[in-house]
Amino acid sequence: MHIAEGYLPPLHAAAWAVASAPFVVHGARAVVQQVRTDPDSKLLLGAAGAFSFVLSALKIPSVTGSCSHPTGTGLGAVLFRPPVMALLGTVVLFFQAVLLAHGGLTTLGANVFSMAVVGPWVAYGTYRLVRRLGGGLGPAVFLAAALGDLATYCVTSVQLALAFPDATSGVGGAVVKFGSIFAITQIPLAVSEGLLTLLVVRLLVRVSPDELRRLGVLPTPPATPTAKEVGA
Amino acid sequence: MNPILRADDLVFGYDPDRPVLTGATLSLHEGRRLAVLGPNGGGKTTLFRLLLGLLEPGRGRVLLDGEPVRRDRRGLTRLREQVQLVLQDPDDQLFAADVAQDVSFGPLNLGLSAAEVTARVDAALTALGIADLADRPTHLLSFGQKKRTAIAGAVAMRPRLLVLDEPTAGLDPAGVEELLATLDALHRGGTTVVLSTHDVDLAHRWADEVAVVAAGRVRVAAVDEVLGDADLLRSARLGPAWAPGVHRLLEALGSAARPRTPAELYAALADLPAAVAPQ
Amino acid sequence: MNPILRADDLVFGYDPDRPVLTGATLSLHEGRRLAVLGPNGGGKTTLFRLLLGLLEPGRGRVLLDGEPVRRDRRGLTRLREQVQLVLQDPDDQLFAADVAQDVSFGPLNLGLSAAEVTARVDAALTALGIADLADRPTHLLSFGQKKRTAIAGAVAMRPRLLVLDEPTAGLDPAGVEELLATLDALHRGGTTVVLSTHDVDLAHRWADEVAVVAAGRVRVAAVDEVLGDADLLRSARLGPAWAPGVHRLLEALGSAARPRTPAELYAALADLPAAVAPQ
Amino acid sequence: MLPLDAAAYTNRWRPRHPGEKALLSLGLLVLTLVLPTWPGAALTGGVALVLVLGPAGLPGRALWRAVRVPLGFVVTGMLPLLVSLGGDPWLRWEPAGLPQAAQLAGRATAALLCLLLFAATTPLADLLPRLNRIGVPPAVTEVAALTYRFLFLLLESLRAVREAQAGRLGFRTWRTSYRALSGQGAAVFVRAFDRARRLEQGLASRGYTGSLRVQVAARELSAAFVAATCVLLAAVVVATFLLVPR
Ligand SMILES: Nc1ncnc2c1ncn2[C@@H]1O[C@H](COP(=O)(O)OP(=O)(O)OP(=O)(O)O)[C@@H](O)[C@H]1O
Numbered sequence A: 001m002h003i004a005e006g007y008l009p010p011l012h013a014a015a016w017a018v019a020s021a022p023f024v025v026h027g028a029r030a031v032v033q034q035v036r037t038d039p040d041s042k043l044l045l046g047a048a049g050a051f052s053f054v055l056s057a058l059k060i061p062s063v064t065g066s067c068s069h070p071t072g073t074g075l076g077a078v079l080f081r082p083p084v085m086a087l088l089g090t091v092v093l094f095f096q097a098v099l100l101a102h103g104g105l106t107t108l109g110a111n112v113f114s115m116a117v118v119g120p121w122v123a124y125g126t127y128r129l130v131r132r133l134g135g136g137l138g139p140a141v142f143l144a145a146a147l148g149d150l151a152t153y154c155v156t157s158v159q160l161a162l163a164f165p166d167a168t169s170g171v172g173g174a175v176v177k178f179g180s181i182f183a184i185t186q187i188p189l190a191v192s193e194g195l196l197t198l199l200v201v202r203l204l205v206r207v208s209p210d211e212l213r214r215l216g217v218l219p220t221p222p223a224t225p226t227a228k229e230v231g232a
Numbered sequence B, C: 001m002n003p004i005l006r007a008d009d010l011v012f013g014y015d016p017d018r019p020v021l022t023g024a025t026l027s028l029h030e031g032r033r034l035a036v037l038g039p040n041g042g043g044k045t046t047l048f049r050l051l052l053g054l055l056e057p058g059r060g061r062v063l064l065d066g067e068p069v070r071r072d073r074r075g076l077t078r079l080r081e082q083v084q085l086v087l088q089d090p091d092d093q094l095f096a097a098d099v100a101q102d103v104s105f106g107p108l109n110l111g112l113s114a115a116e117v118t119a120r121v122d123a124a125l126t127a128l129g130i131a132d133l134a135d136r137p138t139h140l141l142s143f144g145q146k147k148r149t150a151i152a153g154a155v156a157m158r159p160r161l162l163v164l165d166e167p168t169a170g171l172d173p174a175g176v177e178e179l180l181a182t183l184d185a186l187h188r189g190g191t192t193v194v195l196s197t198h199d200v201d202l203a204h205r206w207a208d209e210v211a212v213v214a215a216g217r218v219r220v221a222a223v224d225e226v227l228g229d230a231d232l233l234r235s236a237r238l239g240p241a242w243a244p245g246v247h248r249l250l251e252a253l254g255s256a257a258r259p260r261t262p263a264e265l266y267a268a269l270a271d272l273p274a275a276v277a278p279q
Numbered sequence D: 001m002l003p004l005d006a007a008a009y010t011n012r013w014r015p016r017h018p019g020e021k022a023l024l025s026l027g028l029l030v031l032t033l034v035l036p037t038w039p040g041a042a043l044t045g046g047v048a049l050v051l052v053l054g055p056a057g058l059p060g061r062a063l064w065r066a067v068r069v070p071l072g073f074v075v076t077g078m079l080p081l082l083v084s085l086g087g088d089p090w091l092r093w094e095p096a097g098l099p100q101a102a103q104l105a106g107r108a109t110a111a112l113l114c115l116l117l118f119a120a121t122t123p124l125a126d127l128l129p130r131l132n133r134i135g136v137p138p139a140v141t142e143v144a145a146l147t148y149r150f151l152f153l154l155l156e157s158l159r160a161v162r163e164a165q166a167g168r169l170g171f172r173t174w175r176t177s178y179r180a181l182s183g184q185g186a187a188v189f190v191r192a193f194d195r196a197r198r199l200e201q202g203l204a205s206r207g208y209t210g211s212l213r214v215q216v217a218a219r220e221l222s223a224a225f226v227a228a229t230c231v232l233l234a235a236v237v238v239a240t241f242l243l244v245p246r
């Protein structure tokens, strides 16, 4: 859920930007480091960013008959890890703002915080936890995507509630208000996104196992007899 | 005289159990136009990638001006200063956001000055007839324009040898003519040009020499020899070309014309002596 | 008799300021083989997407069996049960994990029983000659195999009309022959086949009728008429075909042979009476 | 493919330095937030609208296509302010929220126009490579530029896959839609990595050794434009304080 341009008062906008900044800088450092040790990973990161952008252009059918878009944070976090997603997510949100007028520049900080920081961390944490507890890839991915999606929306609710406290019940009431409005629409969507992510990953396990291994989602087999391809 | 580039008995397979090339030998000579023919999956692209050092052969060597190419950064850089490859799909080669930026990538890597880079970019864009596209974004180009941009990126490196993988695929007939005219201009300017194609008539009209890559090996010969060898053509999943048959017909009619394209055939028909000319 | 599908005065542009089609009319008749020719960017693919209801025309209508196609789910489903489109790039069409699964996608969507789906998939794979690939992962297929799988996916829908966008692009000459043989078998089996191509000789040998899509409009005519019209060909960035010229040469030599491929030309040459035969 | 992106390459301000356009439109955007919404946002929004349609030359129709969807978000975004929770009934219509909602809608619309002034005049091809000069590491701008390049390839692939599925009746029912959608997700993923692998090879043959540096077309920062921008921004501030209702 993108907060549109101009929605947040200047102080809020600035505060969320400050809150996101360390994560983004940390992500940028991780990327710079990764690119230094492996220059070809630049291309993979570019592809991953584009994939995240395009993922949010998928249209999920929703109950009401209208369409909605997945956040893609769950899949992105599982595939590319939260630090990298913090940077890629920022790039993607910036592109969505200037290419689609979706979201905005002054609300970039707030959107980054919900969609590129909290969503991915919740998704990734869920994924690791479920795997640690012995859960299969399927349930882990499903829960990661669904909870990542929900977490994103919860943060957005809080951000809006802080900016627009309820006239009678204050910030607390506004959190409930925005939260319940989103809950009606979002819980089914979160389940949808979880299901979709599960199906995608299941297909990927069959279609693209090598890439998943390279990303550490599937365990690497002891010996990897691959072709000698040299890029340098 | 040494060939510019030579593949010497190359053996290669992506999968060790399924070799693609089992001993490929091919020399690319200065100034000689070579067309590489072969079936789908025959190994044309693989051969080109081996020649450019993008793949490492299991056996055999690649020689630049008679010297084996070393597989370290120095050796590969030297190779790619002399030899440039244009891939079939221009989207595999174009990465920058606009045309001029993309073409500047190679010259910048050569460590040239900004002024020199600009000059090279301008010259390459002009040579390809796309100077007006310089500040167009890559993603809004048509297929043919992307193809020209990719070639410009290679030409801006001023290579001695330009290798093009199926440059005419997907172009309309007029686009093919324009591209060939561009390649001829480069050739006249001193660049040696090699291309791969599935079009036997194209190879016949354009090339001095033909290499057939099939069944793991390369067979090189003069154009007429290859195109006269029905068994070779069949075994390489190629068909015969029109032109040689047409030449025989014209000969039987007493005409000395040797058209290489349908358009030339119609010109020859118009020139036939009235006595034999079909109406 | 009504055509199966008809485009009636279609107007369309992706960008409202740059129309691609400015009034395209075309009828696809049962049993008649139609080749669609045209320059790059002429609008062939766009026309096909309009015919399949994948794009909505700014003006004009698409008629299925004489009835306007309604753009709701019912109308589009009915259309796509009858008409199938095979895209140029098979990678756009293949997304399932293996060949059989991919081909089963359409029949499953029709809501058929499992047994019926299996039967359809098997029949389609057999028709395309790829029954042995059924459980191969799609990403390990060669280009030609992918192409066949994509066509099988459409054939499994048992369409009355099969539209193929540049099906021969990228195939080697033998692959083109095999594909045409497959299309002919489908055609004999009662499917109406339409294809687009840049290859004028291919259109000449295969089609009953040719449509030229250029400058926003469609011009339909018998093959010989289009291929005899040098101005039309030039304006559509197409060149002449070899075959008509060869026919005139053979006629002048007193031969009745009308070869449509180089191979047929060499057969005709072998059959020429000794008196006129070139050596 | 994306109307705003296409506009950025064809508008009359294309040759201007991205810094000038950023100063102008982001300056207006900041003023939209910090000045009192009435009349501040009306002024900034109006100025942005005039500039984008006038000097920048964006056709009205293109502007409408770009703002249509985000304007919808502005409208739906007002609704929560018009309801109140707690009390009796628990959820109720809150007319007292109307002024605040109207103010928000006005500010958001003005901000959207300022964003558009920037987005529709500044191509990312001009902008991204220059971000290095304001301290963004080259690795990041290069990854962003690659993302930008791959984006269009993948959107095109996604469109093609979706259409191919539609042609085979992939969206007939809920069940089939989910199968089709997961196919799209997987296909785009496979395509993305395939593209990266292939470009890796393509760049290697062009001499890639780790840097994707390109030469950026020289664009002069126009002192006149910058000065005019400063005057305009100051004028908006002054006008707002003169007009502000007391
Ligand atoms: N990256 C790769 N990994 C594994 N196998 C590959 C790869 N690229 C090509 N191959 C296989 O190597 C063989 C030779 O392929 P190559 O692309 O060199 O043929 P080609 O002559 O260029 O064919 P075409 O005419 O279709 O372009 C084929 O069997 C192909 O499937």
Ligand SMILES: Nc1ncnc2c1ncn2[C@@H]1O[C@H](COP(=O)(O)OP(=O)(O)OP(=O)(O)O)[C@@H](O)[C@H]1O
Pocket: B142, B143, C014, C015, C020, C038, C039, C040, C041, C042, C043, C044, C045, C046, C047, D001
């Ligand atoms: N998705 C799209 N968005 C915007 N413009 C498009 C799109 N697809 C095609 N076009 C444009 O529409 C015009 C017609 O394209 P189309 O692909 O229909 O031509 P074509 O005849 O199929 O060409 P080709 O022979 O190269 O396949 C071209 O100018 C092209 O640039």
Ligand SMILES: [Mg+2]
Pocket: B044, B045, B046, B165
């Ligand atoms: Mg090849």
Ligand SMILES: [Mg+2]
Pocket: C044, C045, C046, C165
């Ligand atoms: Mg097309």
